[in-house]
Amino acid sequence: MKSGKVALFVVVFSLSGMSQSWAQREKPILVAAASDLKFALDSLIAAYSSEHSASIEPIYGSSGKLYEQVSNGAPFHLYMSADIRYPELLAENGFAASAIYRYGVGRLVLWSKRRDLDRLGMDAFKQDWVKKIAIANPDHAPYGKRAVETLTYYQLYGDLRDKMVLGENISQAAQFASSGAADLGLIALSLAVAPAMKKFNRSHYLIPEESHSPLIQGAVITRYGADSDIAAAFMAYLQTEKAIAIFREFGFSQPTD
Template identity: 45%
Template structure:
């Protein structure tokens, strides 16, 4: 009988801890994974009662899901366009906040892109080039813009292989499904990619529209205190330091 009472007490305490948590469901553009994992870890150390649940994917697909009523609380996009549309159509309730500006880079295990720069994509050793799907991923759109700026797109289009999001494009390149990739600088600077070597070339920002990235509290998160706290935390000095480490800027 005594053991049963102890078990019941432990069960109640566990449930109390669960009920006492403030859960926020946050959807995040795939380019942010390395930086966001670090930010969430530190945030939850400082806010142990908040349970920030993160899902990563393409901004365009998250936009479609949110517009169709998906119960997410907070959205970190790889651009400003998708969150702005959600604000205009009343699926978002906060202002659209620009939290970072991203960069794209050429990365390869097969050759060193620093030598030929953009022309590395034309190297005879390169048979497949990975980018994110430009229809749903802003980083894929910027990759196409850069190739067109340097008048390379028509030559390279037959070699392009598309990841569902920028993280998948990085996986294609890292694991050999593609010989080279136009990737998020944040992925290139991630610990996993650094282990493969730091042979990368940052594509000049003049070749594409600025990768301004925005976040917004969604209608489902209107009364969610944890979502609001995390939305504010992304502007903190600590979050900005982590974003800078992974190749983002704020201006």
């Protein structure tokens, strides 16, 4: 091979290697996240990305469905659940690669596009105009499960069961309420205070915490993400004061015990 061709081969090979290395370096880490985190996590990622070159892609869904995917080997680097029990199960079954971080406590609220609810409170369920009530599917969505607990606590579940419209996750339940497909929605506070809902200028009613089990939420690095420096760095960022302030902005308080 002539020297010119050798040089050309070396350059092409080097560029190819650089391209592959760059692609690997830029490949995003995937975060399986509860859908109540939609606006909070988007804000967290934007804040983190403004200071770091890492690429982070959230995949939103119900905590239970995402738990099943992680358990079956889905390529998620982090898992952020609306119910800490799911990360605990991952750890118990060998699918977690870090300690569990309790990033916040979620709150359930009653919201309607049709009425302000701060004064009506639980009496809203007794209004004649209420024909459909949106909740997340309680079989796999923590907010849906807490909604059923609340209605049972107030002895309303039996009377209202036929009026319920089930969202695949809490974000879809909020969409049903905001579109008018449901008259009331038992949704996450983190969604009610987000711009997409606040634009309707409707007040919400904060469901008393004693009516349901706590919504302690937790994050964990998955076994798939065990060797990812970016996953470890982002997990550490979630525990900083800056990140905690963003969580608070979207209605997540910090666990006290």
